[in-house]
Each structure stands twice: as C-alpha cells, then as structure tokens.
Amino acid sequence: MSVYDKYEAVIGLECHVQLLTKTKMYSNDAAEYGALPNTNVSVVTLGHPGTLPRVNKRAIEFAVKLGIATKSTITTENQFARKNYFYADLPKGYQITQDKTPICTGGYIGFKLKDGQEKKINLIRIHMEEDAGKSMHDIDPFETLIDLNRAGTPLLEIVTQPDFRSGEEAYAYLNEVRKLVRYLDICDGNMEEGSLRCDANISVRLKGAKEYGRRTEVKNMNSFRNVQRAIDFEIKRQIDLIEAGETISVETRSFDAVNGTTFTLRSKESANDYRYFPEPDLQPVFVTADYIEGVKKNLPPLPNDLHNKYVNELKLSEYDASVLTESKEIALYFNELISSTKNYKSAANWVMVNVKSFLNENALHINDFPIQPKVLSQIIALIDEGKISHAAASQKLFPALVANPAKSPESLATELDIIQNSNSGEIQALVEQAVNKFPEKITEYKNGKVGLLGLFVGEVMKLSKGKADPKVVNQLVKEQLEK
Numbered sequence: 001m002s003v004y005d006k007y008e009a010v011i012g013l014e015c016h017v018q019l020l021t022k023t024k025m026y027s028n029d030a031a032e033y034g035a036l037p038n039t040n041v042s043v044v045t046l047g048h049p050g051t052l053p054r055v056n057k058r059a060i061e062f063a064v065k066l067g068i069a070t071k072s073t074i075t076t077e078n079q080f081a082r083k084n085y086f087y088a089d090l091p092k093g094y095q096i097t098q099d100k101t102p103i104c105t106g107g108y109i110g111f112k113l114k115d116g117q118e119k120k121i122n123l124i125r126i127h128m129e130e131d132a133g134k135s136m137h138d139i140d141p142f143e144t145l146i147d148l149n150r151a152g153t154p155l156l157e158i159v160t161q162p163d164f165r166s167g168e169e170a171y172a173y174l175n176e177v178r179k180l181v182r183y184l185d186i187c188d189g190n191m192e193e194g195s196l197r198c199d200a201n202i203s204v205r206l207k208g209a210k211e212y213g214r215r216t217e218v219k220n221m222n223s224f225r226n227v228q229r230a231i232d233f234e235i236k237r238q239i240d241l242i243e244a245g246e247t248i249s250v251e252t253r254s255f256d257a258v259n260g261t262t263f264t265l266r267s268k269e270s271a272n273d274y275r276y277f278p279e280p281d282l283q284p285v286f287v288t289a290d291y292i293e294g295v296k297k298n299l300p301p302l303p304n305d306l307h308n309k310y311v312n313e314l315k316l317s318e319y320d321a322s323v324l325t326e327s328k329e330i331a332l333y334f335n336e337l338i339s340s341t342k343n344y345k346s347a348a349n350w351v352m353v354n355v356k357s358f359l360n361e362n363a364l365h366i367n368d369f370p371i372q373p374k375v376l377s378q379i380i381a382l383i384d385e386g387k388i389s390h391a392a393a394s395q396k397l398f399p400a401l402v403a404n405p406a407k408s409p410e411s412l413a414t415e416l417d418i419i420q421n422s423n424s425g426e427i428q429a430l431v432e433q434a435v436n437k438f439p440e441k442i443t444e445y446k447n448g449k450v451g452l453l454g455l456f457v458g459e460v461m462k463l464s465k466g467k468a469d470p471k472v473v474n475q476l477v478k479e480q481l482e483k
C-alpha cells in the first residue's frame with residue numbers, strides 16, 4: 001500500500017457561468033463577446049455619479065432555470081450587495097453581487113462517472129453577480145491593457161459542497177455543468193472564451209477522519225482537463241507535505257499548464273476584507289411561486305434525466321445514452337424518433353451511426369438534417385417488417401431520402417427496386433432450384449456439415465438478384481434440406 005492510499009481528497013468547486021443575455025447585469029450595454037475593446041461601456045457600467053443600476057430580468061429567469069434544473073430552493077426576496085475592492089479592471093470600485101440571499105440554495109447536480117456509476121454533488125448556493133473587465137498583460141510589452149466590455153456582464157456562481165474525491169470526478173462534473181447550461185440555453189459553455197470558469201478548493205485528510213484538512217484554492221485553469229490536472233497535482237503535493245511533517249498553508253494558488261504544477265499567488269492570511277453591505281441603489285427582486293411555475297413549464301428535458309431514461313427504460317447501453325445526450329438537439333431528435341418506433345436499439349444506431357456520420361461528412365448541424373424523425377422511423381419499420389434489408393436501407397435508401405426528403409421511404413424503396421421478396425411461394429421455387437444444383441452437398445449437409453447452409457442461402461440470394469428476404473430464405477432452405 002502506498003502512502004497516498006492512506007489519504008482521501010476533499011474538493012469543492014466554484015464555477016462562474018457567463019449568461020447569454022443580450023445586455024449586461026445592471027445596464028443595457030451589450031454583453032456580446034468579441035466586440036472592439038471598450039465599446040460596450042456606458043456611464044452605468046463605469047458607475048459614474050448619478051447613474052443607477054437596474055437588474056436584468058432575463059438574468060433572473062436564467063438563474064431560476066438553473067435553480068429548477070438543480071432542484072435548488074429558490075429565494076423569494078433577492079437582495080443585492082456591494083463587494084468592495086480596488087482593481088484596475090473594476091471601474092466602479094465594487095462589484096454588485098449577492099451575499100446573504102443567493103438566488104438558489106441547496107440542490108444538486110447528478111451525473112455519470114466513466115464506469116457508469118452515478119455521482120451526486122450537492123450545491124451550497126448559486127448567486128447572481130457581475131463580471132469585472134479584462135486585464136491583458138501579454139499584448140503590449142510595457143503596459144497592461146484593459147478592456148471594460150466584460151465589466152458588468154452577468155454571471156451565475158455555482159458553489160458546491162466539498163463532495164468531490166478526485167480530479168476525475170471534478171472533470172465529469174464540469175462536463176455535466178456545460179451540458180446542463182447548454183440544454184438550458186443560458187450559457188454557451190465555452191471554457192476557452194471564458195464563459196465557464198472554475199476555481200478548485202482542495203484539501204486532504206486521513207481516510208476515516210471526520211474533520212476536513214486545511215485547504216488551498218487553485219485558480220487559472222483554462223480547460224476541464226487542466227482542472228483535473230491541477231487537482232491531482234495538488235492532492236499529491238499536500239500529501240507529500242503532510243508526510244514530511246509540514247502543515248498546509250491556507251492560500252490561493254495558480255496553475256501552470258506547461259509544467260502541470262501549482263504555485264502560490266497569495267496567502268489567505270492577507271485575504272481581502274470586502275466590506276459587503278446592501279447595495280443602496282437596487283430594490284430587492286421578488287421571485288414568486290407563479291413566476292417559477294411559468295419558467296418550469298418551458299424547461300427542456302435535462303441531460304442526466306434523459307441519460308437515465310435511455311438506460312433504465314429503453315435499455316440502451318451507458319455508451320449509447322451518453323452519445324445521444326451529448327448535445328440537446330441530437331437528444332431532442334432522438335426523443336421524437338422514439339415516439340414513433342419501439343425499436344429503440346435500432347433508432348439509437350440510426351442516429352449515432354447514419355445520421356451523425358452524414359452530419360459530420362457534410363459539416364451540418366442536426367437542425368439542418370433533412371429527414372424528419374417520423375420519416376426515419378418508417379425506414380426502421382420497413383427493415384423490421386422484412387421489406388428491405390438493413391444494408392440496402394443504409395446504403396441506398398438513406399442517401400436517396402436525404403436527397404428527396406419529401407418522398408415516402410416506401411415509394412423510394414420501390415423506385416430503387418430494393419423491396420425484398422418475402423413471398424414464400426416464389427422463394428420456395430428458387431430454393432428448390434438452388435438445392436437441386438448440388439445433390440452431393442445435400443448428403444454432406446445431412447451428414448453434419450451444417451456450414452453448407454450458407455452456400456445454399458447464397459445461391460438463392462443470387463437467383464433472386466438479392467431481393468429475397470434473407471430471413472425467409474434461411475428458414476425455407478433449412479426446411480428443404482431437412483426434408
């Protein structure tokens with residue numbers, strides 16, 4: 001047993017989710033990404049004397065959506081607070097956030113680990129706040145440049161309980177958060193553009209210990225993988241220190257992606273005192289039960305619920321379920337498809353193989369896919385009824401239908417001349433013809449060389465020009481040989 005096995009890691013994540021609102025959290029400046037620097041900056045964003053903030057209604061709706069999706073308790077009376085600190089990219093000198101009354105408390109996010117095991121991470125809170133501007137230290141060799149376009153854009157901060165036990169769990173959670181906010185249409189989930197950001201709080205303790213250990217907080221990871229790497233590095237670093245008889249200093253650290261290490265940014269002892277106080281320029285926002293009901297009605301199905309339904313009710317594999325729920329649009333397409341076919345496994349294969357490769361090859365989005373789910377279900381039915389073979393359906397009918405999406409699969413199959421013959425009278429005639437061609441093989445078959453069945457079946461298929469239903473042919477050949 002290695003020393004590392006004596007310890008258990010305890011990790012909590014704080015994620016910032018940048019909302020897809022048109023305008024900022026407390027002003028009507030545009031909140032778009034990628035505009036020319038310092039063009040979306042009004043006097044409200046700058047906090048000039050005499051200006052007043054106003055809460056963005058859409059941001060409230062987005063917070064409520066996420067709260068419902070995470071089964072959180074939604075706060076009725078939402079107060080706002082000023083968090084005061086001085087920094088060059090914070091033009092007002094304070095950030096308007098929520099302190100004592102976060103819009104959501106409790107709740108959880110459930111997801112699957114790699115082995116299919118279900119994990120639930122409990123949430124402490126989700127609160128609304130505004131972003132700061134962006135300082136760029138690497139564009140000008142001498143000066144730091146500041147873009148205030150991002151100042152005031154709306155954020156939700158999701159704070160978890162320290163429920164993670166490994167970097168891998170944190171990685172899986174972040175993927176679920178990204179899926180969730182994309183399903184909800186509240187954030188684009190692009191970590192590279194900074195619309196999803198995450199800090200990790202990490203400590204270790206001896207297995208079985210009741211108390212948490214002393215923690216560090218790691219910032220500046222720009223991908224989910226790097227969050228995982230930073231956590232794994234930090235766990236090992238802390239265990240090594242404890243094993244060497246040292247204590248962990250409570251501090252904020254930064255991740256160095258090149259070396260895969262973390263280093264001290266600042267110690268918590270010198271932590272800021274933000275002097276929170278109630279924001280005097282904003283009235284509390286009341287979120288009523290009626291309002292919550294209204295938002296609930298328009299909520300899409302959620303990724304983890306769909307995943308569970310596909311595995312438990314439709315009996316699909318974990319793998320199929322995760323591919324089908326990866327994007328909301330694919331999942332919605334599949335959902336519609338299974339409302340018109342009961343052959344779920346076949347439906348899953350058609351979407352995962354045929355539809356997805358068509359989309360990939362043509363660089364198309366599922367929303368531009370020409371075959372309606374109902375029509376695709378008719379192809380599945382034609383195969384299940386033995387009218388066409390799976391091979392003919394995917395190689396001939398599917399491409400023809402993509403080119404003529406208005407036609408019915410059955411009439412197209414007729415035009416393509418791929419309707420199988422399952423008329424046993426006609427096939428029987430071919431079977432007799434085929435079997436009589438090889439009298440000596442009949443004897444061999446009867447003497448136990450059952451592999452010869454394939455020879456006769458192949459012969460019948462040839463005689464039928466590939467149009468006999470192989471299932472029927474198999475059955476009839478067997479009967480004929482065993483006469």
Ligand code: ADP
Nearest residue numbers: 010011012013160161162201202203212213215
């Ligand atoms: P702060 O205000 O300093 O950020 P919080 O109490 O709000 O501290 O917690 C922030 C995050 O740290 C939460 O995600 C929480 O789960 C996590 N956390 C708290 N204590 C520990 C600990 N001992 N080890 C790991 N994570 C912790």
Ligand code: MG
Nearest residue numbers: 014199201217
């Ligand atoms: Mg913190």
